[in-house]
Amino acid sequence: MLSKTAEYALRATIYIALKGSEENKLGIEEIALGIDSPKSFTAKILQLLTQNNRVISSVRGPNGGFYLTDRARKLPVKAILEAVEEASVITKCVLGLKECSETRPCPMHTQYKNIKKQLKQMFEKTSIQQLVDEFNKGNYFIDNLKGVRKPC
Amino acid sequence: MLSKTAEYALRATIYIALKGSEENKLGIEEIALGIDSPKSFTAKILQLLTQNNRVISSVRGPNGGFYLTDRARKLPVKAILEAVEEASVITKCVLGLKECSETRPCPMHTQYKNIKKQLKQMFEKTSIQQLVDEFNKGNYFIDNLKGVRKPC
DNA sequence: TTAAAAAAAGATATTTGTGTCCTTTTTTGC
DNA sequence: GCAAAAAAGGACACAAATATCTTTTTTTAA
Ligand code: FES
Ligand code: FES
Numbered sequence: 001m002l003s004k005t006a007e008y009a010l011r012a013t014i015y016i017a018l019k020g021s022e023e024n025k026l027g028i029e030e031i032a033l034g035i036d037s038p039k040s041f042t043a044k045i046l047q048l049l050t051q052n053n054r055v056i057s058s059v060r061g062p063n064g065g066f067y068l069t070d071r072a073r074k075l076p077v078k079a080i081l082e083a084v085e086e087a088s089v090i091t092k093c094v095l096g097l098k099e100c101s102e103t104r105p106c107p108m109h110t111q112y113k114n115i116k117k118q119l120k121q122m123f124e125k126t127s128i129q130q131l132v133d134e135f136n137k138g139n140y141f142i143d144n145l146k147g148v149r150k151p152c
Numbered sequence: 153m154l155s156k157t158a159e160y161a162l163r164a165t166i167y168i169a170l171k172g173s174e175e176n177k178l179g180i181e182e183i184a185l186g187i188d189s190p191k192s193f194t195a196k197i198l199q200l201l202t203q204n205n206r207v208i209s210s211v212r213g214p215n216g217g218f219y220l221t222d223r224a225r226k227l228p229v230k231a232i233l234e235a236v237e238e239a240s241v242i243t244k245c246v247l248g249l250k251e252c253s254e255t256r257p258c259p260m261h262t263q264y265k266n267i268k269k270q271l272k273q274m275f276e277k278t279s280i281q282q283l284v285d286e287f288n289k290g291n292y293f294i295d296n297l298k299g300v301r302k303p304c
Numbered sequence: 305t306t307a308a309a310a311a312a313a314g315a316t317a318t319t320t321g322t323g324t325c326c327t328t329t330t331t332t333g334c
Numbered sequence: 335g336c337a338a339a340a341a342a343g344g345a346c347a348c349a350a351a352t353a354t355c356t357t358t359t360t361t362t363a364a
Contacts, residue, residue: 001153001241004322007248014247014259027340041323047342060341061331077260089153095166096159098296107166107283107292108229111274115267122263131259140259144250156352179310193353199312212311213361 011035025065163187177217
């Protein structure tokens with residue numbers, strides 16, 4: 001469905017929105033640990049997301065790091081996909097035709113268009129903050145289980 | 153959503169089911185032309201689909217080519233994805249966590265699971281023949297518009 | 305039985321995605 | 335100012351996906 005790049009972009013952004021703020025910026029080390037992703041690769045992805053402060057804001061130097069502004073928190077999840085150039089997932093033909101259209105539909109179009117519509121809705125109508133809120137309801141995760149957990 | 157490999161696999165299989173039969177097998181040249189795909193690469197993909205006659209049947213030599221048995225026509229579209237090892241699209245976590253589960257859900261899980269369910273339905277409940285039937289209703293396409301069409 | 309046709313198989317090339325590492329720039333606090 | 339911290343940027347490495355080309359095997363029909 002999505003590339004590793006997009007997956008890390010989504011997880012990293014959620015993590016930063018979740019744990020960071022302008023007063024408490026997060027470093028790449030912590031972010032990569034928090035979402036189980038390769039550190040340097042994630043750094044590269046965050047560069048894409050910080051271009052023009054589109055989604056993520058960053059400050060260099062001591063006490064620097066990444067955070068999300070209130071404006072950014074209101075952005076749709078789609079904004080993250082756009083930053084990594086993968087928003088086309090919500091417009092493409094499932095069979096890979098150059099165009100997905102009603103006037104020149106593929107044999108799966110009728111079925112797939114409903115799914116695509118919901119995908120579109122999900123990415124366009126859900127804000128980053130909504131995902132944070134969802135997470136904060138408890139028992140949600142953005143990392144992988146690592147090692148063995150001690151029984152309580 | 154899907155790789156080029158999967159897209160070509162789907163289009164090629166539909167094309168063969170559509171235009172071919174045991175009496176009229178199709179050559180790779182025609183297939184690639186019919187679905188707008190690179191010939192040699194498509195040949196490789198058809199090799200995956202013909203392993204053990206899983207989805208596509210083939211015969212070498214003069215008058216040889218590709219076709220679908222009646223059994224194969226009844227297979228779900230998912231069988232094509234399985235042949236190219238891409239059926240995981242209907243089970244994976246949208247944020248790329250190792251497991252998608254109710255017990256360890258990501259913040260998009262609640263929304264995405266409905267979409268995933270429909271994707272699963274589409275690929276599992278739709279047979280190859282159903283796509284052929286859909287196509288045969290008319291005004292469906294499996295190739296790209298090429299060149300300029302003369303006005304009528 | 306041989307030549308031709310066609311897919312299968314193998315080898316290789318190219319591009320893209322994923323990932324790491326090193327250097328540079330910016331920022332801060334002393 | 336200076337040293338340290340942190341992101342930004344650049345260069346490189348490796349793997350996977352995409353694509354092409356050549357050789358081999360199978361099959362048919364003349
Ligand atoms: S044309 Fe294929 S999904 Fe719309
Ligand atoms: S856990 Fe992420 S989609 Fe189910």
